[in-house]
Amino acid sequence: MSTQIKIIDLFAGPGGLGEGFSAYKDKKTEKHPFSIAISVEKEASAHKTLQLRSFFRKFPDGQAPHEYYQYVSGKISREELFEAYPKEAKAAQEETLHGPRALGEDNKYIYEQIENALKNHKGKTIVIGGPPCQAYSLVGRARNMGIVGYEAKNDPKHFLYKEYLSILSLVNPEVFVMENVKGILSSTVDGEKIFPKILNDLKCPGKSVGNKTGNRYKIYSFVKAAADSTDPTYEDNSDFIIRAEDYGIPQARHRVILLGVREDIKKIPGQLATKDEVNIEKIIGDLPVLRSGLSKEGDSHEKWYDIVGEIAKKLSSKLKKEGCKELAEKIPLYSSQDLKVESRGLRAIQINRSVVKSVPPELKDWYKDENLKYVLNHETRGHIVEDLERYYFCSSFAIAFANRENPNPKSHEFPKFLAPKHKNWASGKFSDRFRVQAKGRYATTITSHISKDGHYFIHYDPLQCRSLTVREAARIQTFPDNYFFEGNRTQQYVQVGNAVPPFLANKLAEIVYDLL
Structure with missing residues (x-):
């Protein structure tokens, strides 16, 4: 009874x-x-x-x-x-x-x-x-x-x-x-x-x-x-x-x-x-840093390093060439030497340190499991090179305009060389097609749409140049760190969202x- x-x-x-x-x-x-x-x-x-x-x-x-x-x-x-x-x-x-x-x-x-x-x-x-x-x-x-x-x-x-x-x-x-x-x-x-x-x-x-x-x-x-x-x-x-x-x-x-x-x-x-x-950075900032994958070019760290290093190296000069001199001077500049991440993550990443160091006390107790020596479901997906360049630009832009009410670039603020081939891109209907989960703010709504692409869920760190992982989405949704999501990665994203x-x-x- x-x-x-x-x-x-x-x-x-x-x-x-x-x-x-x-x-x-x-x-x-x-x-x-x-x-x-x-x-x-x-x-x-x-x-x-x-x-x-x-x-x-x-x-x-x-x-x-x-x-x-x-x-x-x-x-x-x-x-x-x-x-x-x-x-x-x-x-x-x-x-x-x-x-x-x-x-x-x-x-x-x-x-x-x-x-x-x-x-x-x-x-x-x-x-x-x-x-x-x-x-x-x-x-x-x-x-x-x-x-x-x-x-x-x-x-x-x-x-x-x-x-x-x-x-x-x-x-x-x-x-x-x-x-x-x-x-x-x-x-x-x-x-x-x-x-x-x-x-x-x-x-x-x-x-x-x-x-x-x-x-x-x-x-x-x-x-x-x-x-x-x-x-x-x-x-x-x-x-x-x-x-x-x-x-x-x-x-x-x-x-x-x-x-x-x-x-x-x-x-x-x-x-x-x-x-x-x-x-958001207090919630996911301590998780292991990861690089994105390459979806069409044959993925390897060396290839990713070359591609993203080239994006970082040329972004400023490309912006200036297109007449965006003021923007080129505002966004942070990085070189290939700043790219220090190698892993795309795993089902379970073994760790020997706390990953809830920066989390507010009430949530720290909620997330943490002393017996868990892994970060679970923390693995990146692959992106095409064009999207990597857009992600890099958007996250850099969000840093440059951190004090703005919305630090994300609208479609009219995108340089032409980064504009997607959407028929109505310039109409303003796609003004938030790419959205960074910016530092200093809470995240936007984690939805099941995160399973389809990462455009609305870009990580705030340009040097990781990627969308959020399942574990990062789960952290934002306040699932404890020992909560394991079954299924393939798409199914995991849908569950969390x-x-x-x-x-x-x-x-x-x-x-x-x-x-x-």
Whole structure:
């Protein structure tokens, strides 16, 4: 009989939201009050990551065995790891439903497993997660508009929240936490905004899915007190948006996160406390320096050294030749002798030093694992030479114009020899096609688009001349350093980009725990 607060984690991805809740510690007892009972995820690589992290949590206070570190460093197989600890492996497999499962397709099995997991549970229960957001996001909507015959009302992604409602009706949790992109606030079906309907449905989930009975919920914001706390109402739907950079997360990530509280709970939830902004170099600056790869020329350090050395040597003279004398004088000048990096990184880079030296204290404790002697998932991708030259220019430009509100060069500030061959490049529509994650600022939003190219995620150091690695993106998303991402590199980027920052989730967990 468990007195822990059990979690049902839906649309879990690699587990960012669940990680934040399960890692939360009661400040008095130093115990973890939240325990994940079931996690549901349909994408295979994300599920593999999710299951491995579930296995990691089966050991008290994150004291994972030596074999875990052998596995993430590539010394033993996953099968060997799970065979060494069959009890913990079985529990992780049960928690993650033995394999990828999709709400809307595998409901019978998912419902049975949830009911079994909660059968003898006498404590409290919460449901967390957010339906896939492509149909709500501005980018997704723009993409959908280009599809012949597309109608929002026929898009199943618009109504995956109904699956969320069905689970709420099944479980009747004391609390639920639902996350989505802020585009959900403006998304419409048949000309009507969908968000007011979602809010209304969430207040009485059972009724919304056709049940005659069911609990009612009050919907609160995590960041703003309601005008009437007994019947929470808000002046504007934007009151539900959490601006992650205001709460100690090193990126501008704006998400709608709703807190549903069952009507029999009379306590009023608190709000997130604001924190100082965290600049990107404090988060990734201690990680091993890496060079980019060459995607078409046959990759080698010697070849990269020659190409980037030539870019550094000639940039100033090329700018002057094109009449950009003032710009040539402003940007920093480097020579090939300044290029001191050789490695492109690995699945696991062995280290003999701290890589959280510059990280703010609260996050340092969050990232660090004394038993981890590696930097995981820290490997660069390859770029074509033309993009290397653009990356070098952009990161140098961002240093030169560090005091500007936006230190990134707009399309009209690009010299002609660096302009991409886009038909509409000069129109201004591609003015932020290349974006440096500049020093002295928090990062821009880490999105799943980071998997497609690195143009929006250029490292601030011209001498590394590359886009961010999975580990750097994971640091910005506040995943602990011992969190290993499965799948190929593209899949890893997607997992990181789609996740809820675990450190933010940990702060939400504190509010939920105080409430319960």
